[in-house]
Amino acid sequence: MTQVLNGQATRGSAIPTAHTSPANGGDRATLRDAIITLQGVTKTYDNGSQALVNLNLEIKRGDFLFITGPSGSGKSTLLKLLYGEERVNDGDVRVDGYDLTTLRGDRLSQLRRRIGIVFQDYKLIPRRTVLENVAFVLWAQGLPRKEIHRRLQPALKMVGLTHKANCFPEQLSGGEQQRVSIARAIVGTPPILLADEPTGNLDPENSWQVIKILKKLNSVGITVIVTTHDESLIRLSNHPAVQLRNGYLYRPKG
Numbered sequence: 001m002t003q004v005l006n007g008q009a010t011r012g013s014a015i016p017t018a019h020t021s022p023a024n025g026g027d028r029a030t031l032r033d034a035i036i037t038l039q040g041v042t043k044t045y046d047n048g049s050q051a052l053v054n055l056n057l058e059i060k061r062g063d064f065l066f067i068t069g070p071s072g073s074g075k076s077t078l079l080k081l082l083y084g085e086e087r088v089n090d091g092d093v094r095v096d097g098y099d100l101t102t103l104r105g106d107r108l109s110q111l112r113r114r115i116g117i118v119f120q121d122y123k124l125i126p127r128r129t130v131l132e133n134v135a136f137v138l139w140a141q142g143l144p145r146k147e148i149h150r151r152l153q154p155a156l157k158m159v160g161l162t163h164k165a166n167c168f169p170e171q172l173s174g175g176e177q178q179r180v181s182i183a184r185a186i187v188g189t190p191p192i193l194l195a196d197e198p199t200g201n202l203d204p205e206n207s208w209q210v211i212k213i214l215k216k217l218n219s220v221g222i223t224v225i226v227t228t229h230d231e232s233l234i235r236l237s238n239h240p241a242v243q244l245r246n247g248y249l250y251r252p253k254g
């Protein structure tokens, strides 16, 4: 059984939160502020493809949320709206205090520094070592060399790849390459991590290893949003999930 989160079902009431309150009655959830809010969001591409329909969603700081759904249901589009790769046709998107409907130029770059992104196909630079791939973001931001080196080791340690620092991507397994891309996403210490089908190319063991790293990052306060087709990973990880179907968002009743 699912509850629709779009359109009429939520109009006039508070935006549904994706967060599941702690069973022990702790009020941590209510005290935390929303880090991501989507209100009445509709996205139709120029060719007429309707990706998202009147969607409402609130994600609180420190949440871990899965977004699931069949191919073409709008999962990647939803993430792209959060980092300003695509724009809404209608509605509001707010991320970490930034209003994405109007965000351009330097302010958009500022927001993007506050979001780490992990993709299914890793997107590593082939002719750069693991260390250089992870350092690249910080170089691009103009951080001093000393500061870059200070940050690299903890990031590589977090993903268990300190010993592969001088390898090139082609010398790594798929799971290791994905862990490098996670290190790259978090080396700038962003408060938000978006992972678009991060386990799509991995076997079950490597997939679980990736999810365990994402859980660890969440446990230190990073808000984590993961799209996946893999229902078994969601069950294993014990975090809330919402589902997209044809651009409509649903969540399990509970």
Ligand SMILES: Nc1ncnc2c1ncn2[C@@H]1O[C@H](COP(=O)(O)OP(=O)(O)OP(=O)(O)O)[C@@H](O)[C@H]1O
Binding pocket: 045, 046, 047, 049, 050, 051, 069, 070, 071, 072, 073, 074, 075, 076, 077, 078
């Ligand atoms: N750049 C684009 N131009 C036109 N239509 C697009 C574009 N990107 C996505 N779409 C369409 O928008 C809809 C949602 O696509 P989206 O990529 O968000 O789905 P998805 O759930 O991430 O799919 P998958 O699981 O296959 O990655 C689909 O109908 C898709 O064809």
